[in-house]
Amino acid sequence: MILWENDDFVVINKPPHIASLEDRADPVNILSLARTHIDSAQLCHRLDKDTSGVLAIAKNPESYRHLSIQFEKRKVTKIYHAVVDGIHGFENILVDKPIQKMDEGMVKIAREGKDAQTFFSSLRSYKFNTLVECRPVTGRMHQIRIHLTCLNAPITGDLMYGGKMFYLSSVKRGFNLKKDTDEQPLMKRMALHAFSLSFESLSGEAVKIEAPYPKDFQALVKQLESNS
16 A cells, blocks of 8 residues: 655555545544554545545654645645546646535535635546546545536546446447346446645655556556447
């Protein structure tokens, strides 16, 4: 899981289906795992439970404060990759729409919400989907997810915001299931991955970490490419 480490930070490739912070439904989370190795560990930011990818953990209060200030001043660059429904030709398009939290753990676009901006660029188009690079400027809850829905490009598998599950039969000719079995989606979560993180270390060094796709995301992209 460890992608990069020094005396102040450890940067990991977070697996999907595990919460960043404490989750009532599941006692296992990234913070509790980190603290079994480093007592003073603190997460500098968070990823949704089903999102995989690069996540920075501070080893001490000084490094936590140092990176928190960079996040606050928007000096940290985060790049996500998402597979979305539909074919889209985004060229550094900006979605600038305020986001408001709702009681049921969702968000909505609302004038009275907090300001939120995300840039989107298409990386590759397939038969019915597009691989998109997402660069959030702000860090609101479910920001990328709701902003993509605003572009009529919900994340594949993100049922909460209008995405559809991906089934191999939708792209593969002559796809046959075994008798008396139901087809399962190729990826059992939304197709969102935190691909890279760039920040400045305590010594002033520019750090850029990239996280390889996990197996499920890799398998989805591979099938999209071979059947496009």
